[in-house]
Amino acid sequence: MPKNTGRGGRWACHRKVINGISFRLRTGVPWRDLPAHSSRRNRRYLRRRQMRHMIPERRDQRADRQRSGSRGGRPTGFDQARYARRNEVERTVDGLKGFRAVATRYDKRAYVFHGMVTLAEIRSWLRG
Secondary structure: OOOOOOOOOOOOOHHHHHHHHHHHHHHOOOHHHOOOOOHHHHHHHHHHOOOOOOOOOOHHHHHHHHHOHHHHOOOOOOOHHHHHHHHHHHHHHHHHOOOHHHHHOOOOOHHHHHHHHHHHHHHHHHHO
C-alpha cells in the first residue's frame, strides 16, 4: 500500500482499511456504521451473550495465546462442520442479493418482503 499523505491521517493498519472498504462495497453500509474488524473482540462479545460463534482463530492470535501460557485463555471452540454450514447460508444470502427487490428491501411490510424472498429462493432453486 502507498504511504498515506493526505486527509484523514495515517492508517493504523492497512488490513483493516482494506477489510473496511470491501465490507462497505459488499453491504453498502455508511462508513460511520462500519463495525470494528477484530474477531477476538467479536468472539468475546458473543461469549458474554452465551452465543456460539463460528469465527476461526487467526494463526497470529493462536500463537499469542499459546505464548502467554495459562494467562492466554482457552482455545476457541471452532467447529469445522458448523463453519461449513454457515458458509452455505452466507452464500445463499449473497445469491439473494442478486434480486434487487430483496437486496434493497423496497417493501414496507414484513410479509410482503418475506414473500419476495420466498419467490427469489424458488427462482434460484429452479435455475439450478
